[in-house]
Amino acid sequence: MSANLGIHSDAGLGHLYERGKIDVSHGQILYLEDVQVSFDGFKALRGLSLTIEDNELRCIIGPNGAGKTTMMDVVTGKTRPDAGTVFLGQTMDLTRMDEAAIAQAGVGRKFQKPTVFENHTVWQNLDLARATDKRWFKSLRARPSAQAIGAIEATLERTALTDVVQRPAGELSHGQKQRLEIGMLLMQEPRLLLLDEPAAGISDDETMQLAELLNSLRGSCSMLVVEHDMAFVAALAGESGRVTVLAEGSVLAEGTLAQVQSDERVIESYLGR
Numbered sequence: 001m002s003a004n005l006g007i008h009s010d011a012g013l014g015h016l017y018e019r020g021k022i023d024v025s026h027g028q029i030l031y032l033e034d035v036q037v038s039f040d041g042f043k044a045l046r047g048l049s050l051t052i053e054d055n056e057l058r059c060i061i062g063p064n065g066a067g068k069t070t071m072m073d074v075v076t077g078k079t080r081p082d083a084g085t086v087f088l089g090q091t092m093d094l095t096r097m098d099e100a101a102i103a104q105a106g107v108g109r110k111f112q113k114p115t116v117f118e119n120h121t122v123w124q125n126l127d128l129a130r131a132t133d134k135r136w137f138k139s140l141r142a143r144p145s146a147q148a149i150g151a152i153e154a155t156l157e158r159t160a161l162t163d164v165v166q167r168p169a170g171e172l173s174h175g176q177k178q179r180l181e182i183g184m185l186l187m188q189e190p191r192l193l194l195l196d197e198p199a200a201g202i203s204d205d206e207t208m209q210l211a212e213l214l215n216s217l218r219g220s221c222s223m224l225v226v227e228h229d230m231a232f233v234a235a236l237a238g239e240s241g242r243v244t245v246l247a248e249g250s251v252l253a254e255g256t257l258a259q260v261q262s263d264e265r266v267i268e269s270y271l272g273r
């Protein structure tokens with residue numbers, strides 16, 4: 001399969017990857033084949049194969065312990081697979097790149113718990129996320145360019161945070177913090193966003209606002225969303241979006257939400273519990 005896709009290895013060149021240079025000429029942004037991960041003999045991923053199209057928004061569902069977080073850890077370089085293939089586009093072998101190189105190549109990750117700078121304002125958080133110089137004291141003093149101001153304002157609007165721009169992030173609601181963190185990731189102009197249960201613990205209204213935000217990002221980046229909230233998944237997948245069901249470390253089913261919801265194996269292992 002790899003050979004057919006024209007994939008080749010770029011071992012050791014992680015530091016040279018340029019943002020936006022992902023080769024999606026075959027239409028795929030992420031390609032996993034037969035990925036295996038074991039922890040002390042326990043197989044967390046057993047032959048996981050998954051392909052995400054460029055600009056696709058894919059929802060991943062599945063029972064606790066199915067391997068969803070481990071899959072994200074493998075894509076971001078936090079966990080090295082024991083075996084298998086993990087490529088970003090045609091040419092970047094993620095199993096041979098470190099976490100920093102993978103982030104630099106355009107993979108952004110949002111963990112379940114929001115991690116924002118609580119004592120800084122919403123504006124400062126976005127400004128810091130944009131900054132290439134991570135020494136925050138220097139970044140905060142540097143005057144942002146007109147282009148940077150434009151990017152921050154566009155992100156504020158997109159994340160519906162314009163009204164709270166001068167509020168410290170610590171005062172925001174959980175849903176607003178989730179949107180701010182996604183805004184911070186957007187400041188890095190990711191090509192692939194991984195989101196781990198972004199709707200967990202937020203109100204129904206904020207869940208739908210979050211779905212609106214992610215839907216508005218279609219076309220500007222690919223997204224992989226792990227989620228348990230089925231109303232949220234329905235709002236993202238619509239009638240025709242693909243949903244993947246993971247169970248026991250591999251893909252149990254894949255199809256539209258209606259297809260996977262009526263799949264007996266899915267009902268038994270996940271939905272029907």
Ligand SMILES: Nc1ncnc2c1ncn2[C@@H]1O[C@H](COP(=O)(O)OP(=O)(O)OP(=O)(O)O)[C@@H](O)[C@H]1O
Nearest residue numbers: 039042043044062063064065066067068069070071
């Ligand atoms: N570092 C680790 N050491 C040992 N076992 C681990 C480790 N990380 C994960 N596991 C195990 O691997 C399995 C898959 O875990 P993972 O967190 O990937 O599942 P998940 O689908 O994300 O679950 P959840 O929906 O609960 O977040 C679980 O049984 C978990 O206990």
